[in-house]
Amino acid sequence: xxxxxxxxxxxxxxxxxxxxxxxxxxxxxxxxxxxxxxxxxxxxxxxxxxxxxxxxxxxxxxxxxxxxxxxxxxxxxxxxxxxxxxxxxxxxxxxxxxxxxxxxxxxxxxxxxxxxxxxxxxxxxxxxxxxxxxxxxxxxxxxxxxxxxxxxxxxxxxxxxxxxxxxxxxxxxxxxxxxxxxxxxxxxxxxxxxxxxxxxxxxxxxxxxxxxxxxxxxxxxxxxxxxxxxxxxxxxxxxxxxxxxxxxxxxxxxxxxxxxxxxxxxxxxxxxxxxxxxxxxxxxxxxxxxxxxxxxxxxxxxxxxxxxxxxxxxxxxxxxxxxxxxxxxxxxxxxxxxxxxxxxxxxxxxxxxxxxxxxxxxxxxxxxxxxxxxxxxxxxxxxxxxxxxxxxxxxxxxxxxxxxxxxxxxxxxxxxxxxxxxxxxxxxxxxxxxxxxxxxxxxxxxxxxxxxxxxxxxxxxxxxxxxxxxxxxxxxxxxxxxxxxxxxxxxxxxxxxxxxxxxxxxxxxxxxxxxxxxxxxxxxxxxxxxxxxxxxxxxxxxxxxxxxxxxxxxxxxxxxxxxxxxxxxxxxxxxxxxxxxxxxxxxxxxxxxxxxxxxxxxxxxxxxxxxxxxxxxxx
Numbered sequence: 366x367x368x369x370x371x372x373x374x375x376x377x378x379x380x381x382x383x384x385x386x387x388x389x390x391x392x393x394x395x396x397x398x399x400x401x402x403x404x405x406x407x408x409x410x411x412x413x414x415x416x417x418x419x420x421x422x423x424x425x426x427x428x429x430x431x432x433x434x435x436x437x438x439x440x441x442x443x444x445x446x447x448x449x450x451x452x453x454x455x456x457x458x459x460x461x462x463x464x465x466x467x468x469x470x471x472x473x474x475x476x477x478x479x480x481x482x483x484x485x486x487x488x489x490x491x492x493x494x495x496x497x498x499x500x501x502x503x504x505x506x507x508x509x510x511x512x513x514x515x516x517x518x519x520x521x522x523x524x525x526x527x528x529x530x531x532x533x534x535x536x537x538x539x540x541x542x543x544x545x546x547x548x549x550x551x552x553x554x555x556x557x558x559x560x561x562x563x564x565x566x567x568x569x570x571x572x573x574x575x576x577x578x579x580x581x582x583x584x585x586x587x588x589x590x591x592x593x594x595x596x597x598x599x600x601x602x603x604x605x606x607x608x609x610x611x612x613x614x615x616x617x618x619x620x621x622x623x624x625x626x627x628x629x630x631x632x633x634x635x636x637x638x639x640x641x642x643x644x645x646x647x648x649x650x651x652x653x654x655x656x657x658x659x660x661x662x663x664x665x666x667x668x669x670x671x672x673x674x675x676x677x678x679x680x681x682x683x684x685x686x687x688x689x690x691x692x693x694x695x696x697x698x699x700x701x702x703x704x705x706x707x708x709x710x711x712x713x714x715x716x717x718x719x720x721x722x723x724x725x726x727x728x729x730x731x732x733x734x735x736x737x738x739x740x741x742x743x744x745x746x747x748x749x750x751x752x753x754x755x756x757x758x759x760x761x762x763x764x765x766x767x768x769x770x771x772x773x774x775x776x777x778x779x780x781x782x783x784x785x786x787x788x789x790x791x792x793x794x795x796x797x798x799x800x801x802x803x804x805x806x807x808x809x810x811x812x813x814x815x816x817x818x819x820x821x822x823x824x825x826x827x828x829x830x831x832x833x834x835x836x837x838x839x840x841x842x843x844x845x846x847x848x849x850x851x852x853x854x855x856x857x858x859x860x861x862x863x864x865x866x867x868x869x870x871x872x873x874x875x876x877x878x879x880x881x882x883x884x885x886x887x888x889x890x891x892x893x894x895x896x897x898x899x900x901x902x903x904x905x906x907x908x909x910x911x912x913x914x915x916x917x918x919x920x921x922x923x924x925x926x927x928x929x930x931x932x933x934x935x936x937x938x939x940x941x942x943x944x945x946x947x948x949x950x951x952x953x954x955x956x957x958x959x960x961x962x963x964x965x966x967x968x969x970x971x972x973x974x975x976x977x978x979x980x981x982x983x984x
Contacts, residue, residue, distance in 0.1 A: 385415040385433055388455045395452045400445035435459035453477040461485035471495045476502050483508040494518030508532040520545055525664040548663040564591050660736040661724020668694055685836035691750055699750040707832035708744045719827055726793055730786030732820040751818055757806035761872050770907055773914045775815055776867050777949055782817035783809060784943045790822060791939055798851055799825045802839045804859035806866055843931040854936050861928025868922055870905030917949050
């Protein structure tokens with residue numbers, strides 16, 4: 366063991382001391398997935414301690430300060446697979462299987478090793494592509510050594526999400542495509558002898574030349590400059606072709622928007638008319654040629670405006686803000702480009718700063734802003750593509766035969782994710798009156814696992830006020846008409862309407878109308894159900910509701926009503942709403958929900974008032 370590596374282990378924060386016997390069984394299971402493991406014959410149970418101070422009792426174990434900290438299984442002739450799931454509960458800081466005979470794809474479940482700081486897979490025969498999310502969430506990872514294997518495909522962008530990364534060795538593999546824009550300071554890299562191409566990121570311009578040799582199609586510092594076009598004719602041809610393709614796209618966009626009735630929109634529910642200015646579309650390409658994309662995240666592969674305009678495009682929908690389309694880049698990455706025409710009142714510097722602020726947000730229930738394009742007349746916001754559509758389309762759109770029914774557990778999962786995303790916005794954007802401002806079911810996207818992802822958030826500061834007053838969900842709240850005064854509880858009102866929509870399956874019709882004004886259909890209908898002493902008619906029959914779910918569903922309904930309190934002072938705040946939502950469970954074991962209306966319930970009284978309904982706390 367090198368002194369530097371030992372120092373790294375000694376300085377690393379160690380998990381609390383625990384009997385090594387708790388980990389030994391997991392290590393034995395891990396060993397069972399290995400071939401030719403005779404070198405590990407001393408791995409036997411029972412064992413009370415794996416370490417005698419810094420001396421391991423089992424071959425290949427690493428010890429520091431009398432604690433087990435990792436595995437160094439090098440030069441042992443091992444093969445088979447790496448069952449990382451078997452050691453997910455073991456506090457491993459370093460894992461090395463260098464110089465063995467492992468084959469197959471990149472080990473799955475790596476990010477289950479939450480404490481891992483160093484990974485050494487060099488000099489084996491691993492092959493195939495590394496998943497894009499292979500290193501997601503591994504914030505403590507410092508060293509990744511994958512040299513001398515047969516890995517192919519693109520360098521995974523999840524490596525950009527490792528803030529402490531100091532060493533990356535990918536040489537002597539078959540990686541292709543461009544080198545991502547690594548941003549980590551003091552990062553040592555080696556990309557030599559692969560199939561990489563394109564310009565070397567400027568952040569790596571000071572790296573030694575030898576780290577890029579053997580690729581053939583890399584250019585830029587520290588290698589030779591990238592070649593420019595050989596002739597003006599070629600440059601003119603490229604520009605003309607690009608503009609022609611972009612113009613064709615906008616013409617197609619116009620035709621598709623005009624033929625909106627021909628195909629239902631899945632990504633977002635189109636609920637407002639959108640007029641396309643044909644003259645503006647025809648001239649948009651010439652204007653865009655002089656602009657550029659501004660990236661606000663470091664964990665995405667960079668591309669330029671020309672690549673975006675040349676990408677294959679699919680119209681996703683049009684709504685109150687503008688039109689959206691999916692752009693599939695030649696690299697295979699898919700993004701959503703949303704065009705805004707009602708952001709002209711904000712100054713350029715303020716717009717740039719606000720976009721950078723949104724780019725710093727990171728939460729599993731928020732749609733990440735990747736980049737933006739700025740012109741005074743219009744803006745483009747580029748985000749990730751979420752292929753499973755919006756909550757609105759799943760609740761109110763035409764159901765496909767293979768589309769699962771949104772049952773109670775799934776709907777509770779969705780509203781919990783919405784609440785968490787909203788709480789994160791409130792925490793990270795403390796100076797905004799409306800951290801979201803446009804919360805509705807068409808702005809709640811669902812990923813493949815039906816995890817909700819909030820879109821179109823925090824745009825109130827950059828949307829023209831007149832347009833915001835006409836279309837944004839926050840301006841449908843009661844306070845927008847009563848006192849023309851929005852508060853941080855206005856988003857809570859939108860959350861309440863979303864809860865009622867999710868439970869009842871009914872769409873808030875006032876979102877279809879221009880101008881301000883609270884909902885006049887959904888909450889009125891819910892109030893009529895309240896008068897009927899909480900009949901089961903309130904819940905969406907598509908949920909196929911078993912009896913033992915009704916107690917928790919009733920609790921959520923009352924939370925939604927409390928969020929929809931017309932009197933802002935009596936309306937619950939977001940923290941209270943989130944806490945109560947988090948307490949809900951998918952089922953109630955005793956199957957009895959009558960007790961939820963008893964005097965002992967925290968919100969036991971529901972009464973009608975001139976202003977609407979009121980949910981009172983029991984004394």
